[in-house]
Amino acid sequence: MALAYVLVALSLLSLAAANSPGFGGWQTGRATHYGTDAWSIHKGSCGYGWLDKNVATGWDVGAISDKAGDFAGSCGKCKEVKCKPMGFADGYGQWLDRNNVCYNDYSSVVIMVTDTCPCVYPDNYASNKRWCCGDMYHIDLSVWAYEKLAGKQWGVIGVAWRDVPCWYRPKNKARVPWWTKPTPKPWWEKAPSGWSKNMDKRLSGPKYQNGWGWGKK
Numbered sequence: 001m002a003l004a005y006v007l008v009a010l011s012l013l014s015l016a017a018a019n020s021p022g023f024g025g026w027q028t029g030r031a032t033h034y035g036t037d038a039w040s041i042h043k044g045s046c047g048y049g050w051l052d053k054n055v056a057t058g059w060d061v062g063a064i065s066d067k068a069g070d071f072a073g074s075c076g077k078c079k080e081v082k083c084k085p086m087g088f089a090d091g092y093g094q095w096l097d098r099n100n101v102c103y104n105d106y107s108s109v110v111i112m113v114t115d116t117c118p119c120v121y122p123d124n125y126a127s128n129k130r131w132c133c134g135d136m137y138h139i140d141l142s143v144w145a146y147e148k149l150a151g152k153q154w155g156v157i158g159v160a161w162r163d164v165p166c167w168y169r170p171k172n173k174a175r176v177p178w179w180t181k182p183t184p185k186p187w188w189e190k191a192p193s194g195w196s197k198n199m200d201k202r203l204s205g206p207k208y209q210n211g212w213g214w215g216k217k
Contacts, residue, residue, distance in 0.1 A: 067134030
């Protein structure tokens with residue numbers, strides 16, 4: 001009888017966690033990466049400016065398509081992302097097999113939306129049309145988030161994702177594997193003169209002030 005009570009209690013706790021404010025259901029998408037080329041994570045369309053590596057989700061950030069159903073008001077929201085073994089097409093209909101590229105499919109990373117992946121972007125027309133025009137849910141992850149899920153050489157991977165509060169930290173936190181080195185900060189990018197982590201604009205954002213805050217990474 002005691003065992004039955006325990007099982008019921010565990011079921012209720014699981015149900016409560018699943019229905020907690022800020023947590024969404026798992027969905028499928030794909031993800032590319034950016035952040036070590038001209039597309040700096042510190043120049044995101046959300047206007048946060050320089051991002052401190054030890055504040056909020058650090059450099060684990062991303063951009064979502066302006067064609068996504070949840071794009072409006074997405075700045076400052078957070079998503080939990082896992083690599084998902086799967087095949088999928090790009091915006092031009094080319095099929096890509098990514099069934100065997102994930103480090104694993106159970107660890108995850110939490111990223112904050114700090115930028116946009118616009119469908120119409122003349123300076124990078126071919127690539128943006130390939131990924132950001134709404135044929136499939138797409139997240140452009142910072143390279144520092146992406147490399148915790150799969151090797152950068154793959155360029156794009158299938159993912160499972162869900163909305164989470166920004167304070168949330170997964171039980172199985174994804175990390176860069178021991179056999180590879182984390183991507184260094186681009187040598188040409190430097191924090192503004194006199195910068196301190198307390199100047200990170202994410203700390204004064206509405207998600208922080210409304211109880212979605214995070215403290216230190």
